[in-house]
């Protein structure tokens with residue numbers, strides 16, 4: 131398949147370009163596009179063969195449901211059953227933005243989108259290109275992250291090109307994704323809403339608006355555990371390199387990382403350390419990837435998926451990772467890092 135590459139300037143969007151991509155999307159094509167979180171691979175939710183091609187291009191298991199993306203709140207009427215007060219508060223405060231809501235689905239939502247569940251995931255992205263594209267396509271757009279299943283989500287057009295060139299109809303290049311981690315998935319179908327996947331909107335931000343919120347647990351390697359977000363059970367974000375997360379007090383973590391690095395180097399491995407700015411000068415390693423700094427983990431969130439891909443490009447065997455605090459965006463960051471490490475975590 132020939133993939134058309136369309137480059138757009140986010141600050142000065144060429145309407146003609148977006149319109150041509152929107153037409154392909156509406157008419158049953160697959161279009162990768164930037165959002166504020168990560169790139170998505172879109173298809174018209176009402177075109178079953180287009181939606182199937184998303185699953186094929188990604189190598190995604192069919193029991194993993196897709197997020198429906200909208201460009202105006204009005205579209206909710208045709209997608210979900212009813213919207214309660216808490217949900218409205220969430221929508222008013224965090225949409226458009228990096229938050230996905232799980233709600234009971236309207237009967238016209240095809241089963242292929244929801245993997246047969248009676249709920250549907252909906253998101254209203256804030257990225258100007260995503261907004262315009264969905265608006266011009268004039269349909270709700272199903273879009274998982276635009277990566278091969280199991281790989282880190284794409285935060286740059288290059289990541290999408292590496293994974294999906296020749297497998298999709300269009301790739302819209304809108305530069306880098308600002309947030310760098312996927313949206314928060316918030317289940318609004320139980321009395322106390324549940325965060326199924328931490329993401330761009332933090333636990334603290336949500337609690338501040340609607341009070342008590344639970345965080346889905348059991349997101350671990352227990353094979354008998356059936357997570358509420360089906361996607362959480364699959365291997366994720368995994369580079370070829372073996373990642374080990376080291377958590378604990380700052381100085382103990384540094385000591386442990388240096389000790390482990392030395393041992394691995396002696397065995398002839400290509401070793402790297404991924405840490406925060408504050409730790410950099412104390413780390414004894416040839417290859418140090420500075421993720422961000424403790425004052426603002428937003429930069430770390432922005433960098434993480436790029437680095438996970440870079441480890442493979444740089445042919446690294448082993449990476450020791452300084453754990454970040456789980457507060458704020460740190461919760462989503464740790465969730466992705468721990469998964470990338472297949473929960474290989476050392477506490478010191």
Ligand code: TXA
Nearest residue numbers: 167169170195249250251274275312313359360361362
């Ligand atoms: O930031 C994002 O959310 C990006 C951009 C492109 O919008 N999309 C994204 O989609 O990350 P995806 O497919 O990679 O992840 C969607 C997650 C999966 O874990 C999936 O299982 C879960 O949402 N999900 C979708 N529908 C669901 C439902 N009805 N109930 C529970 N979980 C659901």
Ligand code: MG
Nearest residue numbers: 274275276283
């Ligand atoms: Mg994904």
